[in-house]
Amino acid sequence: MKVAVIGAGFSGLSVAWHLLKKVSVTLFDKEGIGAGASGIAAGLLHPFAGKWSKLNWNGFLAMQETCALIDEAQKEEKLPLADKRGILRPVVNEEQKEAFFASFQKYPKELTWQENRELSPALFISCGMVVHSQRYLQALFKSCQNMGLEYEQKEISSAQELSHFDKIVICTGSGIHSIQEAKSLVVPIMKGQILELQLPEDPSLLDIPLVSQGYILKSEKANTCVAGSTYEKSYRDLFPDVSFAEPYIRKKIKEFSPLLAELPLISCKAQGRVSSHNHLPFIKKLSQKTYCLSGMGSKGLLYHAWMGKLLAHAVLEEREDHIPKEVLFS
Secondary structure (H helix, E strand, C coil): CCCEECCHHHHHHHHHHCCCCEEEEEEEECCCCCCCCHHCCCCCCCCCCCCCCCCCCCCCHHHHHHHHHHHHHHHHCCCCCCECCEEECCCCCCHHHHHHHHHHHCCCCCCEEEEECCCEEEEEEEEEEEEEEHHHHHHHHHHHCCCCEECCCCCCCCCHHHCCCCCEEEECHHHHHHHHHCCCCCCCCEEEEEEEEECCCCCCCCCCCEEEECCCEECCCCEEEEEEECCCCCCCCCCCCCHHHHHHHHHHHHHCCCCCCCCCEEEEEEEEECCCCCCCEEEEEEECCEEEEECECCHHHHHHHHHHHHHHHHHCCCCCCCHHHEECCC
């Protein structure tokens, strides 16, 4: 069996990696490996995402699958692919405090409640980590190549162009509607923007990422950090708009760290993200030989490994009964 995978972000590489255990795979992407939203992802990975830090749907299983795939990719890279020192979620209001504390009481093995007179209450997620997104994508790509992956930097606008393949998997994220067979899928594209800020030369500053309703964390470049993010339903285009993103994100950071909110701006980046109606990824069989995996939204890191594994199994076995109904697009 020969399978074509369109899209070289988290989802596409995950599907390819799992398929390569059994069949030959060719990966297509018009921009390059991790050139879309995956490539600028902040890399925050934990199962308690969201405003109230509740456990995401199947969050522990998804986290387990992603960590396993990161470990596989790590075999191809000497530098660490993830910083595993945890994630701190400061409280910014009473409503959030109640929700965070309720999560701590429910999952005391994974969460620690921190409270003293000098600092705002905060939830520490010990299993949380920061994945170095570009480094991880490149390492996973290399792992796929070592398993026999073929790669073409080429734009695909229709599955008809790949008729010589036995199966086709579309994992194009915000570019989903650029593929003819996926244009009928009614899914919104949200715009997400992040800021790159200048850090002072203080090695102890931001040792642990801070995540509340906004987030700020060290980036891979020296003396810089990333702050985010916007979730824009209405926008003119997908280009960076610093006039909107900067005040919006700085306001979110100021709620838990006025000092960090004033760091000098270096740049602004933007990408589109597909968000489904239930805020979960979705898998859709578009035809007898064509499948689609999308809807990752801001949870691509959390779900990409598990969803890729599920879809690869569906392609190989030509059956979808093992896929949870929550992620089957109807």
